[in-house]
Amino acid sequence: MRAALVALAVLAAIVLVGTFARSGSAPSTTVDGAACAPVSAQVPGAVASKLAVQPLCALPPEAAAVYAQIRTGGPYRYDRDGIVFANAERLLPAEPRGYYHEFTVPTPGEGDRGARRLVTGSQQELYYTGDHYGSFVVVDAAAVAR
Numbered sequence: 001m002r003a004a005l006v007a008l009a010v011l012a013a014i015v016l017v018g019t020f021a022r023s024g025s026a027p028s029t030t031v032d033g034a035a036c037a038p039v040s041a042q043v044p045g046a047v048a049s050k051l052a053v054q055p056l057c058a059l060p061p062e063a064a065a066v067y068a069q070i071r072t073g074g075p076y077r078y079d080r081d082g083i084v085f086a087n088a089e090r091l092l093p094a095e096p097r098g099y100y101h102e103f104t105v106p107t108p109g110e111g112d113r114g115a116r117r118l119v120t121g122s123q124q125e126l127y128y129t130g131d132h133y134g135s136f137v138v139v140d141a142a143a144v145a146r
Helices: 002-023 061-072
Strands: 053-055 100-104 117-121 126-129 137-140
Touching: 061 100, 061 117
Parallel strands: 053 137
Antiparallel strands: 100 117, 117 126, 126 137
C-alpha cells in the first residue's frame, strides 16, 4: 500500500512538471486570497541575473504604488528616490555606473525610508529588495492580480 502511494505521488509530480514545462509559465501565486497571474519566462533581467522572479502583485502593495510612480516619472515621496544605485553588493548583473536607479518602497510604521527598494535597470529590468540590498528578486511587473 505504501509503495502504491509513493508511486502515485511520483506520477502526480511528473504530470505537474510536464504541465509546467508545456505551458512555459509558472503556476499562479496567491496573495491574501487573490491570485496573481503567472510570471513570464521573458521578464527583463531574469536570465542575466539568475535571480528568482516574483510577480509584482506578490510584493507589498506599496511596491505597486511606487512602480506606478516610476512609470509616470514621479512625484516621489523621498528626495533620494531616483538616485543612481551603485550595485556595490554585486547581486545584480554588472553594468556601468548610472545603469541602475533606486526607489524607496515605504514600510508602514517606519519613521525613515526603511529597507525596501525597487531598483530599475536601463533595459526595463525591475528588481525588489526587502532587506536593504541583502537580497533581490526580479519583478515581473506584468504579473498582476486576477
